Amino acid sequence: MNTESPNFEKENYNMDNKNHFTVVLPLSDMELAMLQRESNLTDLRAALWNRAADAMKPLLDRICSRISPAALPGLPPYSVALGRTEPNVFLMRYLAAREAQEMELANRNLRIRSRGRIIFSERLDESIGMTVTAFRRDDPELCRELERGNRFFQGDITCAACLYYLGLNKSYIEERQEQQILSQVDRYAICVADLWPVEG
Secondary structure: OEEOOOOOOOOOOOHHHOEEEEEEEEOOHHHHHHOOOHHHHHHHHHHHHHHHHHHHHHHHOOOEEEEEEOOOOOOOHHHEEEOOOOHHHHHHHHHHHHHHHHHHHHHHHHHHHHOOEEEEEEEOOOOOEEEEEEOOOOOHHHHHHHHHHHHHHOOOHHHOOOEEEOOOOEOOOOHHHHHHHHOOHHHEEEEEEEEEEOOO
8 A cells, every 4th residue: 555745736636536534643742742832733744644654554554455545635744734833624634534434334233234124113202212123143234244243343444434633543532532532632633644546
């Protein structure tokens, strides 16, 4: 897999050929110290991009042929938004990735439910209903969806490739963990990458 540094003047991106992938990075003490001087920020962004790309390569290698900084309007150099200096960009990109992830999970649940057959449905009262659905254990499409769901919650980022928490090494975190990040965004950065899928 190739990883690239950005060339914002010469690089033309075909947005139909790839997907955006967002990585949340905790900053080390040395990286936090670099934030104190504006002259360090470009070097810091480059270092964070390289750290994120190096972490993603082995995790995405079988589905992705190339990774590069995302070509999205409003992103700082190297597509790295620092929570301390660009909190609005950080939150905007984070919430966009979370929304995309939740939509993907909801669509997967719909696909799973569509493989079943409702055998009983009854409304118990105004606020509670009960539905019993039967599934075929030998349904190959259902098995694939369930397997992907299990792999996602076990940390396989290829099963919902849009958000990853570096440091926690997870694709999905609990509300408590998310609140911890959002309450101290100045200690985090977000890196947004463009992924080109493997052809064929």
